[in-house]
Amino acid sequence: xxxxxxxxxxxxxxxxxxxxxxxxxxxxxxxxxxxxxxxxxxxxxxxxxxxxxxxxxxxxxxxxxxxxxxxxxxxxxxxxxxxxxxxxxxxxxxxxxxxxxxxxxxxxxxxxxxxxxxxxxxxxxxxxxxxxxxxxxxxxxxxxxxxxxxxxxxxxxxxxxxxxxxxxxxxxxxxxxxxxxx
Numbered sequence: 001x002x003x004x005x006x007x008x009x010x011x012x013x014x015x016x017x018x019x020x021x022x023x024x025x026x027x028x029x030x031x032x033x034x035x036x037x038x039x040x041x042x043x044x045x046x047x048x049x050x051x052x053x054x055x056x057x058x059x060x061x062x063x064x065x066x067x068x069x070x071x072x073x074x075x076x077x078x079x080x081x082x083x084x085x086x087x088x089x090x091x092x093x094x095x096x097x098x099x100x101x102x103x104x105x106x107x108x109x110x111x112x113x114x115x116x117x118x119x120x121x122x123x124x125x126x127x128x129x130x131x132x133x134x135x136x137x138x139x140x141x142x143x144x145x146x147x148x149x150x151x152x153x154x155x156x157x158x159x160x161x162x163x164x165x166x167x168x169x170x171x172x173x174x175x176x177x178x179x180x181x182x
Contacts, residue, residue, distance in 0.1 A: 034155065035181035038122075040081045040115075041162065042095055042172040051168070056080065060098075067104035074100040081115060085162060085171065093117045099132070107134040111141060117149070124148020126176070128157050143178060154180040 047055035057077035064072035076098045080091035097113020112129040125148065130141030143155040155178035164170035 034177035034179055036150075036153075036155075036178040038174075038176045038178075040083060040093065040174045040176065041085055042079055042081055042174055043087045044077060044079050044170050044172075045087075046075065046168050048168050061100075063101065069103060069105065069107050070101040071104045072101065074098065077113070081174075087171070092119050092121065102131075108132065109134065122149045124150045126150050126153070130157075132159060134161070143176065150178070151182050152180070153178045153182070 043056065045051065045054055045056045047058040056079045057075050059073055060076050061072060061074035063070040066072065077095065079095040080087070081093040081095055082089040083092055093115045095113050095115055097111065099109045099111040099113075102108055102110050109132045110130070111132055113127075115126040115128065117124055117126075124146055126146045127144050128141050129144060131139070132141070133139050137160065139159045141157045141159060143153060143157055146153045155176065158175040158177070160173045160175070162171040162173045
């Protein structure tokens with residue numbers, strides 16, 4: 001009787017262990033196939049003291065004297081995101097956050113921001129952060145989460161500098177590929 005009881009308990013625990021591993025199994029991750037892809041243009045107009053009407057970002061800490069690459073400069077922004085390269089096109093989202101220059105030997109900035117969507121196509125937010133190594137043609141920043149249509153998503157935002165005009169304006173093409181969509 002005790003042997004039968006031990007065998008029954010062993011079989012019960014075995015079935016529970018196998019079923020729990022099947023329930024916890026995750027969908028396979030397919031890096032080559034994003035579940036959602038959005039290409040947008042980020043327009044940053046830095047306040048220079050005279051462009052109050054159209055500035056979308058401002059320095060909140062000046063660069064230090066440590067090197068020639070704006071090291072220590074901190075910028076807060078509320079920038080329009082458009083589907084095309086034109087600054088005056090209707091924005092489909094706003095990029096709100098900050099960046100700061102964090103290398104003394106070359107231009108490099110670290111970004112943390114939220115894309116806020118409120119259009120007929122998308123509603124919700126995407127949270128993006130990472131290093132912008134400006135001397136590279138393309139750079140990848142991490143999509144670390146979202147809300148609304150982008151609930152709990154993760155992915156990559158590939159940046160490519162589209163144009164810049166001195167220190168006051170730059171435009172970046174963002175190719176956002178989401179790999180976890182719920």
